């Protein structure tokens with residue numbers, strides 16, 4: 001394999017020069033490849049769609065973890081759905097107030113192979129005593145569990161294959177059922193420049209369960225197309241607008257060392273460009 005061409009978007013793809021293929025097989029659920037590149041370090045793709053690279057993973061993992069946790073302010077119980085590479089788990093566990101991180105991942109091979117070939121991404125998080133790793137379908141877990149969580153983070157693949165069920169109205173309703181009062185749900189919601197319908201769908205479907213549904217953004221180089229939207233659902237409308245001084249104090253106290261997240265970037269991420277606002281229609 002000399003190059004890897006991603007096939008996520010019709011008529012457009014990003015292409016990586018490949019210097020070495022570390023693993024490439026079909027797991028029980030998806031085609032998994034991990035390869036070395038000169039530009040983005042190691043890359044993991046599922047069903048030919050880039051999931052994570054060692055060069056830019058910090059952007060997405062910091063924004064999908066720290067924004068809800070610092071906005072909420074006191075989340076001892078966190079649920080992660082998906083997130084097989086362990087990057088979200090790593091960032092969540094950096095918050096000392098987190099007492100337990102329950103991670104529900106459908107494909108155990110993703111966890112095993114990322115621990116082996118991309119250890120710097122989970123950075124020991126799977127061995128943290130606060131980690132509770134459950135290998136099952138996230139949609140089944142939220143439908144059946146009697147546990148409650150203060151923050152739910154859906155770090156899923158795109159709505160194709162096993163990830164499709166994590167973008168439905170009933171899934172969001174079950175996430176709502178599993179949240180403690182004032183809890184917040186955040187989700188991976190694609191790149192609106194290419195996946196505009198995902199914004200409208202999520203806004204409508206999540207909106208059926210939450211008083212405040214919307215998005216915030218991050219810019220991840222290998223999720224091509226500019227802004228990535230991250231879904232936001234909560235009944236506490238104040239959580240999207242936490243005072244900058246409060247965020248700064250919480251950030252300071254948590255002594256997080258980040259490379260993308262700052263309290264100012266946190267607040268700015270909720271200021272959406274007009275083309276994304278226009279997609280948020282009932």
Ligand code: SAM
Pocket residue numbers: 046050051052060081082083084085104105106107110136137138139155156157158161162163164165166188
């Ligand atoms: N950051 C990436 C992105 O934005 O596309 C996602 C990375 S993470 C590897 C995606 C994970 O979601 C994978 O490990 C995949 O196995 C998992 N996944 C997909 N469908 C799932 C489901 N129904 N329940 C639980 N995990 C699921």
